[in-house]
Amino acid sequence: MAFLMAGVMALSACGSNDNEEGASPSTGTPASESPSNSSSASPSASPSDSPSPAASEVKLTKVSQVTNWFAEPEHGGQYAALSKGFYEEAGLDMTIQSGGPGISSTQIVASGKAEFGMGQADEILLARESGIPLVAVAAIFQKNPQGIMYHKGKYKDISELNGHKVYVGSGVAYWEYLKKAYKLDKVEEMKYTGSLANFVADPEAATQIYVTSEPFTMQQEGVDVEYFLNYDLGYKQYGNILYTTEDYLEKHPDIVKAYVEASIKGWNYYKDNSEEINKVMQEKNPDLKLEAMAYGAQAQEPLIYGGDAEANGVGYMSKEIWEGLQKQLVDIGILKSAEPIDQAFTNEFLPAK
Known part of the structure; x- marks a missing residue:
């Protein structure tokens, strides 16, 4: 199981303990225990008809969320919700912690250092089996954007990768599925480092x-490529899941609802205003150019707003998926057993369509 959890940590490389956004840093203390919170400070609190100036000030609930990488279009709705004041309107004093290599959002959320996290659907199931009771409350990507890239025209079927180098993370769940489903038993697996130099140099190589x-x-480098989308190859999982713990959800359903609704409002805003929000995110991640962000925003649009989201709204999750x-995870031995799936996700907090 060690290599499996290594895969979870690699996939979960999101978040840090350094605060990046928000009016004030998160203390890591559950919101209900924060000195700034009281029973009258819930996101649904409202002033009386004739309040005094002091009484009309609604106290905000301090919360934080951990994304799964540095600020990028895949987080556009979260940053939109922050920069446009949607979280504040919902009664939340929000901090966004950006991720990075080797950082586990699941551990940060499980430890209470952040109330909400972002990850992949298989991470949620793997964490739950490992005793970390996470619950998905929204799925930003209807189709996960993970895939396998190859040089243009080289392959028509993924089974043709046999006999060639594939750069991929060790123990990654989707790769274990693809190997079994497409009999990729002769692939030369190479360690994925984040660099594309070796891929570029080898016209027969492929990479995650x-x-x-x-x-x-x-x-940008003048290299013509194509790719297989893992979702279309049969590994149907949601991407950029927003999640919290069972305990936090049970104790603070009003805060969870406020968070989810404000986040979805942010994603609906980002769809038509990505250029504006990309500039906000570039301030946090200056290494990512606006041209790259524009490409990402366009490429991800059908993956976020298409599929079931067209009828049910952004964030919707299907029990069937x-x-x-x-x-699939049980069949390939990554999960030992299948728990009642209703415990792993809920659409309860999504805004009404």
Whole structure:
């Protein structure tokens, strides 16, 4: 199981203990115990008809969320909700902690150092089996943007990767699925380091990617590429899941609802105002150019706002998709057993469509 958890940590490389956004830093203390909170300070609190100036000030609930990488278009709705004041309107004093290599958002949320996290659907199931009771409260990506990139025209079927180098993270769940489903038993697995230099140098190589990012990098370098989207290859999992713990959800359902609704409002805003919010995110991640952000925002649009989100709204999750993913993880031995899937996710806090 050690290599599996290594995969979880690699996939969960999100968040840090350094505060990046918000009016004041998160203390890591549950919101209900924060000195700034009281029973009258819930997100739904409202002033009386004729309040005094002091009484009309609604106290905000301090919370923080951990994203799964440095600020980028995949987080656009979260930053939109922060910069446009949607979290504040919902009664939340929000801090966004950006992720980075080797940082586990699941551990940060499980320890109470952040109330909310962002990760992949398989991470939620793996964490739960490991005794970390996370609950998904929204799925930003209907189709996960993870994929396998190759040089243009080289492959028509993923099974043709046999006999060639593939740069991929060790123990990554989707790769274990693809190997079994497509009999990739002759692939030369190479350690993925984040660098694309070896891929570029070898016209027969392939590499793991986010379809919202690396293809743009290759375009800038004049390298023609194509890719397989893992979701379309049968590994159907949601991406950029927003989650919290069972305990926090049970004790603070009003805060969870305020967080989810404000986040979804942010994503609906980002769809038509990505250029504005990309500039906000670039202040936090200056290494990512606006041109790359524009590419990512366009590439991810059908993955976020398409599929079930068209009828049910951004963030919606299907029991069928969750059960299918769980069964795949059990079949390839990554999960030992299938728990009742209803415990792993809920649509209860999504805004009414």
